[in-house]
Amino acid sequence: MTVDQILDGALQLHQSGRLAEAEAGYRQILARQQNHPDALYRLGLIAHQTGRSSLAAELIRKAVAAKPSFAEAYNALGNALSTMGRAQEAMDAYLRSIKIRPGYPEAHYNAGIVQMNLNLKEQAEASFRRALELKPDYLKAVNNLGLVLMDMGRLDEAVDAFNEALAIKPDDAGVLNNLAIALKSMGRCAENLKIRRRLSEANPDDPVARSSMIFAMNWDPAYDAEAILRESRKWDQCHAQPLQRLIQPLSNDRDPGRRLRVGYVAAEFWTHSVSFFFVPLLRNHDRGNFEIFCFSNVERADKITALIRGAVDGWHEIWRQSDDRVADLIRERRIDILVDLSGHSVHNRLSVFARRVAPVQINYLGYPSTTGLSMMDYRLTDSHSDPPGKTEHLHTERLLRLAGTNWCFSPLQETPLVGPSPAAAGNPVCFGSFNHLAKITPGIIDLWAGVLQAAPASRLLLKSAGFAAPSVRRQITQRLADHGVDSGRIELLGRQPSIAAHLELYGRMDIALDTFPYHGTTTTCEALWMGVPVVTLAGEVHLSRVGVSLLNNVGLPELVARDADEYVSIAAGLARDVPRLQELRRTLRSRMLASPLMDGRQFARNVESAYRQAWQRWCVTGEAKE
Numbered sequence: 169m170t171v172d173q174i175l176d177g178a179l180q181l182h183q184s185g186r187l188a189e190a191e192a193g194y195r196q197i198l199a200r201q202q203n204h205p206d207a208l209y210r211l212g213l214i215a216h217q218t219g220r221s222s223l224a225a226e227l228i229r230k231a232v233a234a235k236p237s238f239a240e241a242y243n244a245l246g247n248a249l250s251t252m253g254r255a256q257e258a259m260d261a262y263l264r265s266i267k268i269r270p271g272y273p274e275a276h277y278n279a280g281i282v283q284m285n286l287n288l289k290e291q292a293e294a295s296f297r298r299a300l301e302l303k304p305d306y307l308k309a310v311n312n313l314g315l316v317l318m319d320m321g322r323l324d325e326a327v328d329a330f331n332e333a334l335a336i337k338p339d340d341a342g343v344l345n346n347l348a349i350a351l352k353s354m355g356r357c358a359e360n361l362k363i364r365r366r367l368s369e370a371n372p373d374d375p376v377a378r379s380s381m382i383f384a385m386n387w388d389p390a391y392d393a394e395a396i397l398r399e400s401r402k403w404d405q406c407h408a409q410p411l412q413r414l415i416q417p418l419s420n421d422r423d424p425g426r427r428l429r430v431g432y433v434a435a436e437f438w439t440h441s442v443s444f445f446f447v448p449l450l451r452n453h454d455r456g457n458f459e460i461f462c463f464s465n466v467e468r469a470d471k472i473t474a475l476i477r478g479a480v481d482g483w484h485e486i487w488r489q490s491d492d493r494v495a496d497l498i499r500e501r502r503i504d505i506l507v508d509l510s511g512h513s514v515h516n517r518l519s520v521f522a523r524r525v526a527p528v529q530i531n532y533l534g535y536p537s538t539t540g541l542s543m544m545d546y547r548l549t550d551s552h553s554d555p556p557g558k559t560e561h562l563h564t565e566r567l568l569r570l571a572g573t574n575w576c577f578s579p580l581q582e583t584p585l586v587g588p589s590p591a592a593a594g595n596p597v598c599f600g601s602f603n604h605l606a607k608i609t610p611g612i613i614d615l616w617a618g619v620l621q622a623a624p625a626s627r628l629l630l631k632s633a634g635f636a637a638p639s640v641r642r643q644i645t646q647r648l649a650d651h652g653v654d655s656g657r658i659e660l661l662g663r664q665p666s667i668a669a670h671l672e673l674y675g676r677m678d679i680a681l682d683t684f685p686y687h688g689t690t691t692t693c694e695a696l697w698m699g700v701p702v703v704t705l706a707g708e709v710h711l712s713r714v715g716v717s718l719l720n721n722v723g724l725p726e727l728v729a730r731d732a733d734e735y736v737s738i739a740a741g742l743a744r745d746v747p748r749l750q751e752l753r754r755t756l757r758s759r760m761l762a763s764p765l766m767d768g769r770q771f772a773r774n775v776e777s778a779y780r781q782a783w784q785r786w787c788v789t790g791e792a793k794e
Contacts, residue, residue, distance in 0.1 A: 171197050175206060187214050205235035209244065216248050224248040239269035246278055255282050273303035280309070284316055292316045307336045311343050318350050321636035321662050326350045341367055341377075348384070354634045355605040357387045375407035375519055379512040386537055386711060387606045389685055393537060393562045393709045400512070400540025401564065408522035408541050414495070415524045420504050422787040430458050430779065431503040431526065433486075434534065435465040435515035439472045439580075439667075441690040442509055442534045447472075448576040450479050452772035458779070461501055463494065465515050472580065491519045498525040505779050508544070511535020518544075528782045531565055536686070536711035538563040546782055548775070550574040552717035553710050562709060568778045572764040573721040575714075576771035577693040584668060586699040587675040589746070589753040597626045597743040600677035600700075602670070603691045605634035607683035610647065615705075615732055616681055617651035622740035629659045629677055631670070636662035674698035678749050679742050687714040696722055696760055699753040701742060703727050705735045721765045722756075 178193025197207040212227035225248040231241045246261035262279040280295030296313040314329030330347035348363040364381035371377045382399050385391040436442035461482035477483045486494045506526035510516035532548040547565035591597045634640050645655045664670040680695040682704035692702050704715030729735035
């Protein structure tokens with residue numbers, strides 16, 4: 169057989185997935201012609217396909233050395249280098265491929281991916297657009313164009329890009345997921361949930377799709393806690409209970425007073441709102457009585473990840489590890505109490521908890537509703553967020569109410585000093601909210617319009633990433649205009665360049681208005697920390713009572729409204745009392761520091777007491793909950 173005949177045969181084997189036979193064919197060619205560029209290139213492709221990226225790069229470099237005009241090989245070299253984390257070298261390879269063949273859409277697309285990873289957003293946009301000029305039906309290019317536009321805050325354009333991608337492939341789950349994220353960022357929660365439900369129904373065996381749908385229900389006021397409980401029980405029935413066959417006997421020492429091994433599982437061990445409340449607990453754990461482990465499902469670590477990692481006794485990366493492997497790891501570490509910080513939020517590992525990998529399993533902090541899991545024993549809360557006798561029926565977990573507060577806040581970094589109240593300088597009183605746009609429902613906009621009408625000279629400052637979208641700004645200003653609020657009284661700001669810049673904006677606000685029914689948590693604490701009082705409306709369930717807990721624990725129960733009329737009255741009354749605003753501006757930070765809300769040591773003792781109570785029950789009964 170000639171070299172060309174061997175190559176044709178090897179290519180057919182390669183295309184049919186018979187990689188070992190194809191590799192043998194390519195090596196047969198190299199035995200005759202050691203620098204045959206096509207054989208070297210194809211061998212490199214197989215090496216990359218089988219996870220041997222270093223070998224792939226070595227082989228493909230030989231191919232381009234033998235054939236410097238080999239555009240496809242330079243593109244493949246870029247792919248291998250990118251997989252190895254050598255982004256700049258990969259970029260150089262893609263640019264070389266494009267220089268050889270300017271009309272090569274895949275090379276432009278791959279360059280765009282690396283540029284996204286290097287945070288070169290404008291360049292990535294240009295690369296994806298060029299790929300689409302060359303190949304208009306390039307699904308991956310238009311989808312990633314949508315992602316980079318979303319990351320740049322150009323949400324209207326991102327939605328258009330995702331819809332263009334769906335015109336190419338209407339049922340693509342990845343594109344639908346990205347569209348749902350964009351819609352939620354724009355406050356279009358019903359549309360987000362519609363897509364989540366569609367994905368769940370199309371993939372009934374996918375626990376992630378159903379979790380995403382349940383999480384989306386929390387953001388849509390059309391669904392109450394009972395509806396969320398029903399869907400959460402279905403998740404347990406469909407995805408968790410079948411895993412109970414994997415449960416293994418636990419051999420933890422049933423000594424009620426010994427040092428306990430506590431494990432925390434979360435995807436939020438980075439600069440995420442959960443960390444602002446988890447780190448104070450972590451820093452204050454009694455290491456004489458508790459050994460602390462973290463199982464981190466973080467995709468991209470940052471400085472907060474490093475801070476948390478340095479504060480624990482054992483740290484384990486579980487991103488991309490299978491549930492079975494994570495379950496084995498937790499059993500190997502003989503964890504006594506395993507705490508889930510994610511609930512049904514993104515990248516959760518509830519399927520691990522379904523395997524009963526620790527004697528006591530607890531949900532806490534990162535999710536406002538029940539998990540629905542029969543294997544989740546407890547949920548940490550407090551009597552403000554879950555008044556005794558009021559919400560037990562909405563949880564499959566037993567509620568463990570902490571003394572005083574369920575929350576302990578820390579800014580985690582240096583923050584700006586508190587400046588004077590704008591109203592004290594003679595400016596119109598400024599109300600504001602920096603909550604996620606998904607929490608700013610039409611109902612709360614109507615309520616805020618009532619506040620502005622009751623304080624006719626006041627202004628409203630809103631900040632959320634979604635306000636970068638012109639359609640969102642028009643929608644908000646029009647709804648307020650329908651209530652007679654002139655657009656000149658409203659200022660809408662998008663994402664800020666840093667946390668410090670975000671916090672400095674509180675210097676322009678006199679009174680923060682909490683959202684409803686989904687209360688703020690981090691935003692409320694940040695407002696109080698920056699000297700800005702917060703007015704909240706108390707609901708009946710946890711997600712609409714967080715503000716009740718926070719304000720009571722900082723000593724401001726008078727700012728909690730029982731109904732919409734009282735919410736307007738409290739806010740308007742504060743606006744008329746400039747001396748009180750000045751006094752609150754001057755004292756709120758010190759009041760917070762002296763409150764249970766920032767007493768990390770006492771908070772940790774309260775949490776540990778709850779852990780010990782649950783542990784002792786298991787030691788006596790062999791069951792975590794009654």
